[in-house]
Amino acid sequence: NPELRRNLRVGPQQNRAEGNKCAAAIGEPAQKRRFNDVTPGEVLTLxxxxxxxxxxxxxxxDQITESIEMAKADLKNPRRPxxxxxxIGPTGVGKTLIFEVLFEELIKTAEEEDGFICIDCPEYCLEHDIAxxxxAPPGYIMSDKGGLLTNHIAMYPFSVVLFDEIEKAHQSIYNLQMKITDKGMLTDSQxxxxxxxxxxxxxTSNVGVKEMQGLKALGFGARIDEETKREHLEKSLFGHFNPEWLGRLDGIFYCRSxxxxxxxxxxxxxxxxxLKWFAERRKIEVSWNEDVKQLIYANGADTDRFGARPIKGRVERLFSKPLSKCVLRNDFQEGDRLEAGVEKEKIIFERRS
Ligand SMILES: Nc1ncnc2c1ncn2[C@@H]1O[C@H](COP(=O)(O)OP(=O)(O)O)[C@@H](O)[C@H]1O
Ligand SMILES: [Mg+2]
Incomplete structure (x- = not known):
């Protein structure tokens, strides 16, 4: 775990806060770029x-970035996040991705890769997991190592903190979150x-998603409209989460199918x-036609259940692996421009003249 590894890297200034071993004791944050350094232009194009x-x-x-615009314009309480x-929304439609990309576009720079922490809530399903x-409380094992979240924030205050699949976390996560949303502060065990x-x-939350996907299996027809899905998920949400907690969030947004x-x-x-590295390192350009895309999309074979998730794997299997073989067999040379097409249900690569 990279967070843990970082915590174990004890620097000379680590013990600054007297007597304490960790967390905020790190002293100055390691992060150079801060929210103040983001220009208004950058926020407007986000x-x-x-x-x-x-x-x-x-x-x-739009809703997320407009909310960040308000913060940049000082129209929000500066002490809160x-x-x-x-x-919310069906599986594989970009819920987690939106936060990953938000981090990359707003916080990450060529020099600094940190500033994102994903808390996989299924790993926090027991009360003591929150420690x-x-x-961990003083006296317990590892108590001097501080917490993953508090240590991370001490070093990278300008971060996207993602609680993924929040419904799977133990109830006590709400108390922690209320401290974050109300006071903008967390105190570690030290x-x-x-x-x-x-x-x-x-x-992100998947509450109600299984039932929603089950509706279809129960013969509700091939297309449940988006409004019905959204209503179902919102209803499940208010049935599952503490309304007081929901009410404190800046926004609850539905990601559509x-x-x-x-x-x-x-x-x-x-x-x-x-192909990100390929053109640069091999000096071979590859383009692809509509048939290639259709073959990889496979008529949406499992998009109902998995959304866009299988696409990456299909690109690897149907495109990258055959291309690798061609390259290693020296079928092509530097400077070649290839066109990928489909023949007999397979992707083939040909030199463009
Ligand atoms: N809206 C989207 N735009 C582009 N890629 C997407 C989108 N939704 C899903 N993907 C692809 O599927 C993967 C899984 O998506 P993810 O955001 O984790 O789904 P979920 O909505 O279940 O959180 C992403 O890493 C990305 O490759
Ligand atoms: Mg997700």
């Missing part, structure tokens, strides 16, 4: 930059305070990602 990488969720992206957003986030005033809190044209765009994005 939505467009995210939309280039996340398909079909423009409405959600820059935003707290809960995303992993803020540190008594060190860290401020989350620069953090952006992201959450994707359509065929969205999936085909995602295929383009994934193909481009797969």
């Amino acid at each position: 939505a467009d930059r995210i939309k280039k990488r996340v398909v079909g969720q423009d409405h959600v992206i 820059k935003g707290s957003f809960l995303l 992993k986030l803020i540190g 008594g060190n305070k860290v401020s989350l005033s620069e953090a952006i809190i992201g959450m 994707l359509a065929a044209e969205d999936y085909l765009k995602i295929v383009d994005l994934e193909l481009a990602l797969a």
Whole structure:
């Protein structure tokens, strides 16, 4: 675990807060870029930059970035996080991705890769698991190592903090979160305070998704409309979560199911990602035609259950692996430009003249 590894890297200034072993005792944050360094221009173009990488969720992206614009314009309480957003919706439509891309477009720089922490809530399903986030009480094993979240924030105050699949966490996570959303502060088990005033809190929930996907199996027809899905998920949400807690969030947004044209765009994005290093290092350019995209999309074979998740694997299996064989067999040379096409249900690569 990279967070833990970081905590164990004890520097000379680590023991500054007297007597204490960790967490905020690190002293100055390691992070150079802070929320104040983000220019108004960068905030104003944030939505467009995210939309280039996340398909079909423009409405959600707009709401999140407009909320961050308010923080940048000082129209929010400066002591609280820059935003707290809960995303709901079917599987594999970009809920987690939106927060990953938000981090990459807003916080990450070439020099600094940190500033994102994902808390996989299924790993925090027991009450004492929460100690992993803020540190074990004094006297317990590892109590001097502090908590994953408090240590992270002490070093990287300007972070996206993602609570993924929040419904799977133990109830006591709500208390922790209320401290974050109300006071913008967390205290670790050693008594060190860290401020989350620069953090952006992201959450995803799958409450009600299984039942929703079951409706279809029960013969509710091939298409349940988006409004019905959204109503079902919101109802499940209010049945499951503490309304007081829900009421404190900046926004609860519904990520919609994707359509065929969205999936085909995602295929383009994934193909481009797969070739990210290739053109530069091999000096071979590859383009692809519509048949290639259709083959990878496979008519949406399992998109109902998994959304866009299988696409990456299919790109690897159907495109990257055959291309690797061609390259290692020296079928092509530097400077070649290839066109990928489909023959007998397989992707083939040919030199363009
Ligand atoms: N809207 C989208 N735009 C682009 N890629 C997507 C989108 N939704 C899903 N993906 C692809 O599927 C993967 C899984 O998506 P994820 O965001 O984890 O789904 P979930 O909505 O279940 O959290 C992503 O890493 C990405 O490769
Ligand atoms: Mg997810």
